[in-house]
Amino acid sequence: MVHPSDIVIWIEQLHKIYKMGETEVHALRGVSLAVKHGEIVAIMGPSGSGKSTLMNILGCLDQPTWGQYTLDGEDVSQMSEDALAAVRNRRVGFVFQSFNLLPRTTALDNVLLPLVYAGVAPRERRRRAVAMLEAVGLGDRIHHMPNELSGGQQQRVAIARALVNEPAIIMADEPTGNLDSQSGKEVMEILQRLNRERGITVVLVTHDLRIGHHAQRVLHLFDGKLRREEMVEAPIQAVDTVLEAEEEPLP
Amino acid sequence: MKVLESLRLAVKALTANKLRSLLTMLGIIIGVGAVITLMSVGEGVQAYITTQFQSIGSNLFFIIPGSFEQELKRPAYLTLKDAEALRNPLDAPDVARVAPLVQGNERVTTPGKDKRVDIQGVTPDYTVVRNWYPRIGEFISAADNQGMARVAVLGQDTADYFFPDDPDPTGEVVRIKGIPFRVVGVLEQRGGSSFGSEDAVILVPLNTMLSRIAPRRTNRGEPRLSFIYVQAVAEERMDAAIEEVAQILRQRHRILPGEPDDFTAISQSDIIGTFQQITGVLTVFLGAIAGISLLVGGIGIMNIMLVSVTERTREIGLRKAVGARRQDILMQFLTEAVMLSLLGGLIGIALGAAGATAISYFLRDEGFQAVITVGAVVLATLFSAAVGLFFGIYPAQRAARLNPIDALRYE
Ligand SMILES: Nc1ncnc2c1ncn2[C@@H]1O[C@H](COP(=O)(O)OP(=O)(O)OP(=O)(O)O)[C@@H](O)[C@H]1O
Numbered sequence: 317m318v319h320p321s322d323i324v325i326w327i328e329q330l331h332k333i334y335k336m337g338e339t340e341v342h343a344l345r346g347v348s349l350a351v352k353h354g355e356i357v358a359i360m361g362p363s364g365s366g367k368s369t370l371m372n373i374l375g376c377l378d379q380p381t382w383g384q385y386t387l388d389g390e391d392v393s394q395m396s397e398d399a400l401a402a403v404r405n406r407r408v409g410f411v412f413q414s415f416n417l418l419p420r421t422t423a424l425d426n427v428l429l430p431l432v433y434a435g436v437a438p439r440e441r442r443r444r445a446v447a448m449l450e451a452v453g454l455g456d457r458i459h460h461m462p463n464e465l466s467g468g469q470q471q472r473v474a475i476a477r478a479l480v481n482e483p484a485i486i487m488a489d490e491p492t493g494n495l496d497s498q499s500g501k502e503v504m505e506i507l508q509r510l511n512r513e514r515g516i517t518v519v520l521v522t523h524d525l526r527i528g529h530h531a532q533r534v535l536h537l538f539d540g541k542l543r544r545e546e547m548v549e550a551p552i553q554a555v556d557t558v559l560e561a562e563e564e565p566l567p
Numbered sequence: 568m569k570v571l572e573s574l575r576l577a578v579k580a581l582t583a584n585k586l587r588s589l590l591t592m593l594g595i596i597i598g599v600g601a602v603i604t605l606m607s608v609g610e611g612v613q614a615y616i617t618t619q620f621q622s623i624g625s626n627l628f629f630i631i632p633g634s635f636e637q638e639l640k641r642p643a644y645l646t647l648k649d650a651e652a653l654r655n656p657l658d659a660p661d662v663a664r665v666a667p668l669v670q671g672n673e674r675v676t677t678p679g680k681d682k683r684v685d686i687q688g689v690t691p692d693y694t695v696v697r698n699w700y701p702r703i704g705e706f707i708s709a710a711d712n713q714g715m716a717r718v719a720v721l722g723q724d725t726a727d728y729f730f731p732d733d734p735d736p737t738g739e740v741v742r743i744k745g746i747p748f749r750v751v752g753v754l755e756q757r758g759g760s761s762f763g764s765e766d767a768v769i770l771v772p773l774n775t776m777l778s779r780i781a782p783r784r785t786n787r788g789e790p791r792l793s794f795i796y797v798q799a800v801a802e803e804r805m806d807a808a809i810e811e812v813a814q815i816l817r818q819r820h821r822i823l824p825g826e827p828d829d830f831t832a833i834s835q836s837d838i839i840g841t842f843q844q845i846t847g848v849l850t851v852f853l854g855a856i857a858g859i860s861l862l863v864g865g866i867g868i869m870n871i872m873l874v875s876v877t878e879r880t881r882e883i884g885l886r887k888a889v890g891a892r893r894q895d896i897l898m899q900f901l902t903e904a905v906m907l908s909l910l911g912g913l914i915g916i917a918l919g920a921a922g923a924t925a926i927s928y929f930l931r932d933e934g935f936q937a938v939i940t941v942g943a944v945v946l947a948t949l950f951s952a953a954v955g956l957f958f959g960i961y962p963a964q965r966a967a968r969l970n971p972i973d974a975l976r977y978e
Pocket residue numbers: 334335336341342343361362363364365366367368369370
């Protein structure tokens with residue numbers, strides 16, 4: 317039995333229909349799902365199955381055509397645009413496949429961006445952004461521009477940005493999709509560590525089953541419906557594989 | 568998001584692309600520069616004309632024969648007797664002085680020099696009425712006038728022409744129409760005026776002028792005057808004096824009630840008013856042209872802001888994803904547009920002021936000085952800010968309305 321206050325995401329019979337002129341695309345066809353606080357959940361499925369659509373709704377970037385969505389105890393399925401912006405700012409952190417850092421803007425300024433819209437004072441913003449960059453291992457890169465950082469480092473900046481306003485949940489849509497396997501493992505290591513140490517809930521979308529098995533639960537989406545739920549007995553611990561790789565002698 | 572934040576973002580966006588920002592501002596710079604220069608020059612012209620005519624004196628008016636407004640049945644004249652009638656303190660208590668004047672343009676010679684010069688026949692009151700006194704020597708006296716003496720007072724330009732090496736030509740002789748006149752004085756320099764130099768003149772006694780140089784008569788045989796200077800007792804009594812003079816002249820000229828005057832009284836304020844009207848219309852006209860260039864500048868800003876919104880679609884999407892509300896994005900782009908146009912406006916003001924100063928410098932010998940008024944500067948500043956606001960609102964709204972998902976997916 318799960319206590320309601322343990323649940324951070326609660327969706328019921330979620331539908332999303334995209335209208336493109338005459339044609340309608342039924343991207344989500346009744347998805348129901350609950351995510352507990354402190355869980356890592358992976359969503360997998362073939363291309364076009366509706367993973368990103370679901371993530372966008374979970375992240376309050378988009379609204380469902382029908383259905384209920386309760387985030388952290390608050391019904392967000394009927395919220396106004398500005399109210400949704402506030403929810404995105406306070407409760408959700410995003411990590412995108414393509415990093416989406418502001419160009420010509422330092423890692424520090426990228427990370428503190430959510431705090432700007434949260435109305436945090438400049439000095440406090442800076443302090444928290446620096447602390448967050450240190451937490452993702454980029455304490456020595458705070459004044460670097462995105463184009464001066466590797467892909468893995470850029471994604472770590474993005475994770476720092478997602479976390480800086482202390483959201484309840486991180487949404488990561490293929491966070492490792494643009495990275496080589498080593499950088500991908502590093503990103504997963506950070507997400508698992510943040511989950512372990514800070515109890516942050518992570519929902520991530522991936523194509524890669526090996527990435528998916530870092531989660532405690534894998535949801536398989538087909539044609540806009542959840543078809544299968546897989547409990548992972550022993551999630552892969554990225555910290556081990558990262559260390560293994562580092563210990564491997566150079567060929 | 569705070570205003571300061573928007574300002575910081577705008578500065579960053581504008582400095583990220585300095586050349587483009589500058590080129591975008593160019594329209595506003597030129598527009599505002601033109602407005603400031605034209606307005607300053609316009610103000611300068613008004614001030615210039617005002618000082619030019621203030622030298623006439625504020626309690627002075629003059630009467631010329633004829634009318635600007637109506638066609639007259641009879642030829643209009645002013646005679647010496649008209650002028651004398653105005654001196655009657657009973658009929659014209661508000662008239663202080665009357666200075667009749669006859670103008671001519673005659674050939675004047677000295678040994679080796681020969682030139683046509685404006686000759687004015689005047690009475691001793693002239694020097695007081697015009698507030699224009701001899702620099703050396705003396706003015707024409709009442710005795711000179713009564714005795715039709717052949718004496719002359721030279722303007723500085725005339726003195727310079729006929730006696731270039733002689734700082735004191737009194738006692739010398741000039742021949743006007745061949746008649747020898749003794750120089751008794753040289754007038755202080757008046758400098759240029761809107762009508763050319765007043766200093767290129769020779770003054771002689773009025774009676775001498777009438778009898779020997781310009782023996783103009785009415786058809787009844789009376790000496791004809793060119794015009795009459797009338798000085799009122801005080802500036803406040805100007806209108807009363809003009810009214811008294813008009814009554815006297817209408818009576819003397821036997822003008823029936825309802826018929827138009829056959830003379831016109833012109834005061835300094837009339838002239839200044841007329842010129843101010845002309846320069847005012849000109850300023851408005853030129854201002855309109857400058858306004859059009861501001862408009863064009865504004866459209867340029869709108870164009871670049873639209874380009875900028877498109878270029879930064881992903882940035883907008885991201886900002887929205889991390890919590891920016893519509894109004895935050897709106898403010899960001901609006902601030903940028905206003906900053907562009909305001910900065911352009913300020914540069915334009917500086918440039919316009921420089922232009923006005925340059926014009927003043929080139930015309931410094933004419934005594935012209937452009938006047939940069941606070942009003943013009945404030946107006947230009949407000950106007951350029953308004954242009955930015957007006958032309959920035961549409962691009963900013965487009966940015967604010969972007970859907971975050973579409974914006975993030977934008978290539
Ligand atoms: N903005 C949109 N307008 C119209 N149709 C859309 C839109 N976004 C997604 N779709 C459609 O909805 C369906 C699900 O798309 P979605 O992006 O969620 O798939 P996905 O599972 O994330 O795929 P991928 O693995 O390729 O990222 C697809 O058929 C897609 O064409």
